Amino acid sequence: MVDKPVVDLDNYREPEQLEVMQQIQKDGVCPFCMDEFTKHQTEETLFDGKYWLLTYNRWPYKNTKVHLLAIYKEHAEHILEVEPAAGAELIEVFQWASTHFTVPGGGFVMRFGDTNYSAGSVQHLHAQFIQPDIDAATYEPVRVKLGKSRKE
Ligand SMILES: [Zn+2]
Known part of the structure; x- marks a missing residue:
């Protein structure tokens, strides 16, 4: 259980995603903490590192050929909470992905x-x-959007 909401229902993109997020909020759990994540995981684990678990994005953005998620294996919300060594492993994870999927170019965002x-x-x-x-x-x-949309 977590003591505050860890999903923001304003920021969903797909209707099925909203339903899943509403259930998560009701259950009061963090969907990306490893115990909870592996219970409901629908996509294959591609890389299981010390700091990161790499998997497919369940709701890929439109016009993406490859859309993966690297999930930090401990609960953290701010970059200040992350061990710097995790940054090095994240590069390793994305290098693996670039090779595995033969990615000629693209980007990553956190x-x-x-x-x-x-x-x-x-x-x-x-x-x-x-x-x-x-x-x-x-x-x-x-x-990629940064900053919540203004409420009408
Ligand atoms: Zn968590």
Whole structure:
């Protein structure tokens, strides 16, 4: 159990994701803490390091050919809570992904902290690794949002 909400329902992208997030909020659990995550994990573990677990994003962004999530294996919400050695391992994880998926280029992003600023859906620290699908028929550039949308 966690003492405060760890999902931000304002920042969901897919209807099924909202349902899952509502259930998480009701249960009062952190979906990315390893006990909880492995209980409900739907996607394969690709890399299991000391600090990071790499898996597919259950809800990949549109126009991505590769969209992976590296989840920090301890509960942390702010970059200040992360061991610097985890940064080195994260590069190793993404190098593995680049080789495994033969990624010619792309990007990675890690939101952190207050979700009003990060626009993150899950506060538990995770990094996203993305290769855009530039050959898709409906291709548009992949954009990453930082900062919550203004309420109308
Ligand atoms: Zn957690």
